[in-house]
Amino acid sequence: MKHYRDLAPSIRTIMTPGPVEVDPRVLRAMSLPILGQFDPEFTDIMNEMMEMLRLLFQTNNQWAFPIDGSSRSGIEAVLTSLIEPGDRVLIPIYGRFGNLLAEISERCGAEVLTMEQEWGSVFETDDIIAKIRETSPKLVAIVHGETSTGRMQPLAGIGAACREVEALFVVDAVATIGGTQVLTDEWMIDAVIGGTQKCLSVPSGMAPITYNSRAEAKLKRRKRVERGLRDASNEAIPEGVIIRSNYFDLSQLQDYWSPLRLNHHTEATSMLYALREGVRLVLQEGLDQRFARHQLHGEALVAGLEAMGLTLFGDPACKLPMVTCIHIPDGVDGEAVRSMLLLDFGIEIASSFGPLKGKIWRIGTMGFSGSKRNVLLTLGALEACMLRQGFKAAVGKAVQAAMDTYNRRNDNE
Numbered sequence: 027m028k029h030y031r032d033l034a035p036s037i038r039t040i041m042t043p044g045p046v047e048v049d050p051r052v053l054r055a056m057s058l059p060i061l062g063q064f065d066p067e068f069t070d071i072m073n074e075m076m077e078m079l080r081l082l083f084q085t086n087n088q089w090a091f092p093i094d095g096s097s098r099s100g101i102e103a104v105l106t107s108l109i110e111p112g113d114r115v116l117i118p119i120y121g122r123f124g125n126l127l128a129e130i131s132e133r134c135g136a137e138v139l140t141m142e143q144e145w146g147s148v149f150e151t152d153d154i155i156a157k158i159r160e161t162s163p164k165l166v167a168i169v170h171g172e173t174s175t176g177r178m179q180p181l182a183g184i185g186a187a188c189r190e191v192e193a194l195f196v197v198d199a200v201a202t203i204g205g206t207q208v209l210t211d212e213w214m215i216d217a218v219i220g221g222t223q224k225c226l227s228v229p230s231g232m233a234p235i236t237y238n239s240r241a242e243a244k245l246k247r248r249k250r251v252e253r254g255l256r257d258a259s260n261e262a263i264p265e266g267v268i269i270r271s272n273y274f275d276l277s278q279l280q281d282y283w284s285p286l287r288l289n290h291h292t293e294a295t296s297m298l299y300a301l302r303e304g305v306r307l308v309l310q311e312g313l314d315q316r317f318a319r320h321q322l323h324g325e326a327l328v329a330g331l332e333a334m335g336l337t338l339f340g341d342p343a344c345k346l347p348m349v350t351c352i353h354i355p356d357g358v359d360g361e362a363v364r365s366m367l368l369l370d371f372g373i374e375i376a377s378s379f380g381p382l383k384g385k386i387w388r389i390g391t392m393g394f395s396g397s398k399r400n401v402l403l404t405l406g407a408l409e410a411c412m413l414r415q416g417f418k419a420a421v422g423k424a425v426q427a428a429m430d431t432y433n434r435r436n437d438n439e
């Protein structure tokens with residue numbers, strides 16, 4: 027028989043927009059003993075998880091729980107459960123993940139209307155609001171932080187416009203949750219999807235979501251009662267209204283997370299431990315402190331890159347604090363630099379997608395990866411790789427500029 031070596035992944039410095047490095051306490055939590063899914067101890071953990079997620083999403087919503095699967099499983103659960111075939115859905119797109127919202131909505135049978143903004147910028151909220159009033163959609167879905175372009179869309183005001191036309195407002199906050207303000211209630215967002223492997227610094231495999239009573243009303247209308255488990259009184263709901271997916275049926279998932287504890291899937295036990303520990307660390311750090319930390323490391327990185335002589339991609343007014351996009355200079359082989367960073371320094375940075383492929387690099391400073399140590403190491407290593415690639419970097423300036431940023435912050439405190 028073939029001999030398989032034991033699993034021995036290298037220790038990396040991961041400076042991408044996800045997945046990012048994981049706090050050892052989260053990895054440790056994943057190795058704790060398994061509990062049965064109806065064990066009262068496990069029920070306590072599930073209830074506590076919901077409580078902690080409400081704090082994370084800054085919401086009074088009753089419903090806040092994780093979907094088992096990567097972040098897009100949260101997106102798919104929300105859209106599949108809230109979109110009925112034929113519903114008009116408005117999606118403002120300013121990067122790759124807006125396209126994903128449109129694709130999933132199409133698969134749900136929506137009549138998808140899109141607005142497009144050039145990659146590297148975001149929408150004026152007034153333009154989105156005008157479009158909502160003009161088209162009266164049933165649902166509006168938008169990305170808060172576009173990791174593909176490093177931009178962040180302001181959201182205040184859009185939720186109120188959605189309520190005028192009785193539309194549901196859905197936000198993909200996968201990249202921003204735990205890294206910058208996501209004001210679920212204040213921004214009148216009806217359903218929010220977060221991610222684990224970005225600013226929460228938990229491995230990929232779950233997607234925390236929250237939704238309010240407006241969204242829940244839609245679920246109630248579409249609820250299908252499982253044959254044989256409960257009486258089938260409302261099984262006669264019209265064809266097309268039934269939520270098509272079993273795995274992503276929020277009405278059933280809600281019953282599983284509610285005191286009813288109606289069996290749905292088997293909760294991903296070890297992932298739940300990881301998420302609980304990850305969110306516990308977020309709350310222990312404090313949301314405001316954590317957002318300030320993400321802002322600081324983003325600023326230090328930018329100072330270093332600019333001092334090196336590199337130019338940033340995109341409109342600085344809407345930069346995502348924890349993702350920095352850089353133009354790959356002419357004459358520099360972007361992939362050669364990335365592979366040198368990885369193989370010689372153990373540092374990973376990201377390339378990009380679609381129209382930006384080969385044109386920009388993206389560096390993340392998210393969660394546990396967002397540290398002074400990582401930022402300084404990355405700048406020093408990148409400078410070395412750039413010099414090897416023949417780029418006339420302003421030698422020795424990058425790390426110093428970042429250190430100056432950190433020192434100024436300390437002086438102000």
Ligand SMILES: *Cc1c(COP(=O)(O)O)cnc(C)c1O
Nearest residue numbers: 096097098123171173198200201
């Ligand atoms: C990473 C990301 C996703 C997709 O996450 P997966 O975990 O890969 O499914 C969706 N939206 C945004 C904004 C992201 O940054």
